[in-house]
Amino acid sequence: MSTVVDDHLWSAIGDPTRRRMLDLLLAEGPGTATTLSAHLPVTRQAVTKHLVVLDRVGLVRSTPAGREKRYHVDEAQLARAVAQLNSVGALWNARLRRIKSLAEAIQQARNKSR
Amino acid sequence: MSTVVDDHLWSAIGDPTRRRMLDLLLAEGPGTATTLSAHLPVTRQAVTKHLVVLDRVGLVRSTPAGREKRYHVDEAQLARAVAQLNSVGALWNARLRRIKSLAEAIQQARNKSR
DNA sequence: CTTGATGTGCAACCGAACGTTGCAGAAGGT
DNA sequence: ACCTTCTGCAACGTTCGGTTGCACATCAAG
Numbered sequence: 001m002s003t004v005v006d007d008h009l010w011s012a013i014g015d016p017t018r019r020r021m022l023d024l025l026l027a028e029g030p031g032t033a034t035t036l037s038a039h040l041p042v043t044r045q046a047v048t049k050h051l052v053v054l055d056r057v058g059l060v061r062s063t064p065a066g067r068e069k070r071y072h073v074d075e076a077q078l079a080r081a082v083a084q085l086n087s088v089g090a091l092w093n094a095r096l097r098r099i100k101s102l103a104e105a106i107q108q109a110r111n112k113s114r
Numbered sequence: 115m116s117t118v119v120d121d122h123l124w125s126a127i128g129d130p131t132r133r134r135m136l137d138l139l140l141a142e143g144p145g146t147a148t149t150l151s152a153h154l155p156v157t158r159q160a161v162t163k164h165l166v167v168l169d170r171v172g173l174v175r176s177t178p179a180g181r182e183k184r185y186h187v188d189e190a191q192l193a194r195a196v197a198q199l200n201s202v203g204a205l206w207n208a209r210l211r212r213i214k215s216l217a218e219a220i221q222q223a224r225n226k227s228r
Numbered sequence: 229c230t231t232g233a234t235g236t237g238c239a240a241c242c243g244a245a246c247g248t249t250g251c252a253g254a255a256g257g258t
Numbered sequence: 259a260c261c262t263t264c265t266g267c268a269a270c271g272t273t274c275g276g277t278t279g280c281a282c283a284t285c286a287a288g
Contacts, residue, residue, distance in 0.1 A: 007130040014128025015275080016121040019202070026209040034235060046276050048237080053274095067235055067284040075210055082210075085203040088133070089196045095140040096189055096196075129246085148264060160247050162266080167245095181255040181264055 005084050012057045013081055017042060018050045022059065022073060030063075030072040119198050126171045127195055131156060132164045136173065136187060144177075144186040 013019055017040060024039055025031060033051060037044040051071055054060040058077040062069050127133055131154060138153055139145060147165060151158040165185055168174040172191040176183050 005130075005133075010133075011128060011130065014125060016119075016125070017275080019119075019124075022206070026206065026213070032235075042275085043277065044236085045238095045278085049275075069236070075213065078206060079210060082203045082206050085199045089199040089203070092136070092140065092192060092196050096193060099140070099189065131246085146264080156246085157248065158265085159249085159267095163246075183265075 005088060006057075008057050009059070009077075009081050010084060012053055012059055013085075015050070015053075017046070018054060021047065021050055021054070022078065025060065025071065025073045026078075030070045032068045032070055034068070036071075119202060120171075122171050123173070123191075123195050124198060126167055126173055127199075129164070129167075131160070132168060135161065135164055135168070136192065139174065139185065139187045140192075144184045146182045146184055148182070150185075 013022070020040060021036055024036055033044050033048045036051075037047040040047060051060060051062070055062065055071075058074055059081065060071050061074050062071050064070075127136070134154060135150055138150055147158050147162045150165075151161040154161060165174060165176070169176065169185075172188055173195065174185050175188050176185050178184075
């Protein structure tokens with residue numbers, strides 16, 4: 001039952017700047033590279049490159065509007081990403097619980113033989 | 115109410131190879147750079163570098179054992195990482211739900227005026 | 229329509245990250 | 259003592275995140 005995780009999707013949200021960009025698009029609605037960069041500590045060009053990455057993995061889509069290119073979050077794809085976060089979190093939690101219960105079992109055995 | 119996320123911790127588990135290394139250490143218990151690299155598509159040296167990163171953020175700790183250096187997961191720190199995954203997942207889920215309900219409200223208003 | 233402001237796109241460049249190969253050295257087994 | 263095996267260090271190449279600089283498109287006035 002190995003974890004089914006799309007590495008590209010995960011890596012896309014692994015970058016702090018991209019994560020903040022998604023936050024911004026969710027909180028303030030669709031925006032352009034320029035409007036996003038105003039709320040971020042990086043230049044417009046850096047934001048543009050990140051938007052290309054996000055678009056490539058389908059987390060974001062663009063719609064040309066006049067002279068500007070407006071980006072919005074693809075909700076279905078973001079939901080998939082969230083599902084993967086939860087899935088990995090759940091797996092690791094399960095493993096951690098198992099290790100903890102093993103440790104407790106050993107403790108018990110040790111108490112018995114004391 | 116911006117998300118409180120440790121970027122270093124998140125970035126550490128953002129790399130696919132490091133995530134698999136953690137998986138391996140959890141599933142098969144403590145191991146060395148050499149044993150880990152046997153289960154991974156990268157060389158021992160690459161694994162060593164990743165172990166340095168994981169050690170730096172406290173996700174893993176090493177105990178010298180003879181000529182080899184055995185690494186094991188720091189469970190408390192991994193639990194923190196999982197908590198951050200859940201936290202971001204929950205935030206995004208909330209925002210997605212809010213957007214969805216907004217969309218439905220608009221639909222309703224449109225139906226009324228039809 | 230021309231001018232100026234604003235938004236986008238492309239290219240060159242830099243440092244850090246991820247990966248490789250090659251080699252030196254330390255610790256085991258026989 | 260020897261050979262195997264594991265670790266550590268250094269050099270190198272490529273990709274990634276970020277910057278600056280400049281050319282080009284579009285809108286709004288004058």
